[in-house]
Amino acid sequence: MNTAIAGPATAARKLGAMQYLGYAAGDSANNLAFSMTSFFLLIYYTDVVGISATAAGTLFLVIRVWDGFADIFAGRVIDKTMTRWGKFRPFFLFAGLPVLLLSVATFTVPNLFSGSGTKLLAAYVTYGLLGLAYSMVNIPYGSLAAAMTQRPGERAKLASFRMIGTAVTTIMLAFVVAPQIQQYKGDPDGFQRSLLITTAIFAVVGFGLYLLLFVTAREAVQRDVPSVSGKQSFTTLKGNKPLIMLCLASLAFLTALFSLQTVQVYYARDVLGNANLLTALTVLSVGAIFVVAPLIPRLVRSIGKKKAFLSFGAIGLLAGIGISVSPPSTPWVSMTFFGIMGISTAGINTLMWALEADTVEYGEWRTGVRTEGITYALFSFTRKLGQAVGGAVAAYAIAFGGYIGGSATQSEDALDAIRYASGFIPVVFILIGILIFFRYPLTEQTFATMVAETQARRAGASTR
Template sequence: MSTSAPLPSAVSGPETGPETGSASADPGRLSAKAILGYGAGDFANNLAFATAGAFLLIYYTDVAGISAAAAGTLLLVVRIFDAFADIFAGRVVDRTYSKRLGKFRPFLLFGSVPLLGLSVATFAVPQIGHTGMLVYAYLTYAALGLAYSLVNIPYGSLAGAMTQVPSERAKLASARSVGGSIVSAGLGILIAPRLVPGADLQTVFTVATLCFMVVGTACYLFTFFTCRERVKREVTHVSMRQSFTTLKGNRPLLMLCVSSVLFITGGLSLSTLQLYYVRDVLHALNLFPVLSTIQLIATFVLAPAIPFLVRRFGKRTAYMGGSVVMALGGLIVALSPAGVVVLPFTGLVLGMLGFLLVNMLVWALEADTVEYGEWRTGVRTEGITYALFSFTRKTGQAIGGAVGAYALALGGYAAGAAQQTEAALWGIRIGTGIVPAVCALAAALIMLAYPLTDVRHAEIVAEIAARRRQGDDQGDGAGQPTAPAPADGASPGAN
């Protein structure tokens, strides 16, 4: 199938444009099996990542017996470490290449079992005194983060190597969001209702993580066998200098990173305290599985709509719209009276919908910045580009998770108590509502100036392909782009 099938013209939206052909020999449409396989990879990722994000704080405070303040510091420190682990993983990926297996797929094959095994260990803190438990928690969670980086960075980079067609990338972004959302919904439906005072929570988490290890390994293998790297690259082993040259002056990537730090900070504060909000503020733990079910349904509704939204409005506009929806939900959550459950629950749903929409779009935006870096330098560096983006998201996760934990500590949250003080309830409200609202609005404002519209991206991809054809026609052997890279600071935003 042709790789240059046009999208609707500019009357359909300010950021739409033609789906320009890839620089590869066969960059066309993706098969349903490849899209499903890519989604399975994020399903597996989230068996470790989403489980830790949703339940690790409550596990530390209510099961292991670590104080909320100490747990908050732990989350902050280890997630900052995770962010730097992403940069390390990005360099490992850029330097790695296998003619038989490809650049990214070997990490899925060999990293899955260690990652999921460390998830089991993280939720198995031994009772060896407060200091001993903290040391164990730091070591296992840090090891889990490093293992996750060495799997997730190549997994995320794989999307940019599978296709350069914008709507196909949107499908991959939707597929990974579906995979992750199925896990999140499953956790909310199957695990969250069991987290009641007095239950044997250690057994719950041990059995769950062991099952996740088996299922997750099978999903990673499915991704490995169904996804292929089809976008041509001129440089297979990227040097340190080449990696960081592509980042220098990549204004779209840097702006996307800053916006994502803010957005993820708000989103992680929300997700970290969401269970506390439903259980302790609304006194309606039975609603948490309902919220998870709504999330799952919303994911399956939004996922097929993402390519249409991209064509109609452009990724940037849809991203800003999702941020505004999340901010509105946060304000409703913070200010609604607990006695009228339907209103704050509606706020939680809106916050979740905005978060879902942005998370489905952001991966396609990140993949576009790879072409921007290649356009400037002639070198594709998916690994370090994705790593920097993931670094900023991990930073946001660290800050957001810590903010949620500190909100509990400052409010005086009492682990296991049937009734929390008014101060503790307001701490939960601030972390679940005010922080997400402020962060989401700030993220949207930054994207107002985002320069890499869909029209401009299509032009850049076409120019890369033209350079490569020119190089091949001149018989230079390497096929390197012959046009000079734009000067640092050159803006790609003009349409």
């Protein structure tokens, strides 16, 4: 007979500082692999391995779609799992280290082979395995927030700490890797050695961060069905309109974000003329989270998640236009717009995580079954599609402009293509995301009513 996990008394406990810190540490560990590939894998493939930008763009499209299906697989595995450590925590312990080691392999193995075809095959294999392993740790990580608390304020705070963890890691990556790009420009062998050492150190640090998450996290929200069948999982997804609308809007926004992230290093090195400026661009764009994150819970209380989400999207439209039209001769102008874009992406990304957790409650309210794993997996699937399309569009754009990997100078057409992939392409997809999210139906009042009805239904069932 199924038994409920975590009773109301446990669910009522407030989260402490260590829970928030541990949750931030988890996404810091994730991004030692994820952001490393988002920011630097394309330039590694084009300038070190010697893969053309067009071939790399196709690789990103294929592997990141594969990653999306890996997320669905991971979601089903998680929904079926229940251990003495909980449903999600064991994955941080057993899947964390393989993810980090595969990140080392992704930035090392393809260059060990000779011949363009063999190098490309090695890139597909290593990046594909990294994506599968990453799904086995990221899906439980993202699902964990919905199981830690049902309080909207705490969920917003968890999302803020998650984004702070992301920002700290991403800024650190810029400080560590950008000087290597500048130092080893025209020296692919030196860049390869440097990347091997860097990713190996990240593997050690990242595993320590996963252990901190494992020790501090707790799963407190009551669940009436510990192990969820496949039919129950997909029945819960079917008809979850808030989740579907969130996924579609997120797909558009993330396509914009990953187009910018993919070519940001090219923007600094080739458009602005100095790869070291990537550090400044990253600090301005990613560092905005330290300003935005503390404001998110207050914004949620004052105007609600939906209005806040749309407002940050409008800010992104302005920033994208500014990035593309900024004159390269005055870097401070483009840097300003990168900072404004950072405000937009920080707000949107933070709110996404809180919104996704709310859709879990909607699914349980409709069906009586909590399916954090498959719900987050579907959301993550669309994020991977956004990463795939954004990365591929950016790579195809610079290839169309005539970018030549490893060349010390690029044509004006190639430089224009980099600027457009950084600004105008994101603007188009942000606008699509705004238009979709106008139809998002789940308000704060609706959410409070759903949770109250679910708790009343549970209480009524326990008295029978």
